[in-house]
Amino acid sequence: xxxxxxxxxxxxxxxxxxxxxxxxxxxDASAFIAxxxxxxxxxxxxxxxxxAVLFEDVAGDxxxxxxxxxxRDGVSRSDIGxxxxxxxxxxxxxxxxxxxxxxDYLPGVPSPDGDVxxxxxxxxxxxxxxxxxxxxxxxxxxxxxxxxTAQFAVRVAGVTGRTRVLEFDPGRRVWLE
Numbered sequence: 001x002x003x004x005x006x007x008x009x010x011x012x013x014x015x016x017x018x019x020x021x022x023x024x025x026x027x028d029a030s031a032f033i034a035x036x037x038x039x040x041x042x043x044x045x046x047x048x049x050x051x052a053v054l055f056e057d058v059a060g061d062x063x064x065x066x067x068x069x070x071x072r073d074g075v076s077r078s079d080i081g082x083x084x085x086x087x088x089x090x091x092x093x094x095x096x097x098x099x100x101x102x103x104d105y106l107p108g109v110p111s112p113d114g115d116v117x118x119x120x121x122x123x124x125x126x127x128x129x130x131x132x133x134x135x136x137x138x139x140x141x142x143x144x145x146x147x148x149t150a151q152f153a154v155r156v157a158g159v160t161g162r163t164r165v166l167e168f169d170p171g172r173r174v175w176l177e
Contacts, residue, residue, distance in 0.1 A: 026146035029098035062103035063091035100147040
């Protein structure tokens with residue numbers, strides 16, 4: 001009888017715990033990406049050079065790396081290719097640091113702007129968040145989802161360079177800061 005009670009309690013608690021773990025992992029990944037944006041902005045202001053968080057394909061996953069302007073004309077993919085703009089390391093996949101988290105939207109979840117079936121990475125054709133020495137940036141959004149129902153988005157505002165982490169509330173179907 002005692003074993004049956006323990007098993008019943010475990011059956012109720014395990015799904016709730018797995019949702020909590022999924023949400024925490026996805027929240028941590030979002031906070032980490034937001035931190036990369038904030039660090040890039042701070043470095044741009046402190047050094048007087050453009051700094052970008054560049055997104056690239058890493059074995060079918062989205063990865064990022066930080067790159068610094070070498071010729072004071074902004075960070076560009078052609079300058080990165082020629083070695084003029086330096087990147088600190090190879091791109092690191094999001095799922096490498098945060099297992100089961102990927103750059104994507106859950107089915108049926110709109111973007112924070114209300115777009116249906118949005119692209120999960122929206123930072124222009126160059127796929128980079130570039131920060132200027134004056135603190136401004138390219139605007140955009142990266143969506144991160146967990147293995148379960150956790151959905152977050154990291155947004156960068158262009159004029160101010162402000163970075164925000166938003167969480168999607170599936171019950172109310174709204175994005176919350």
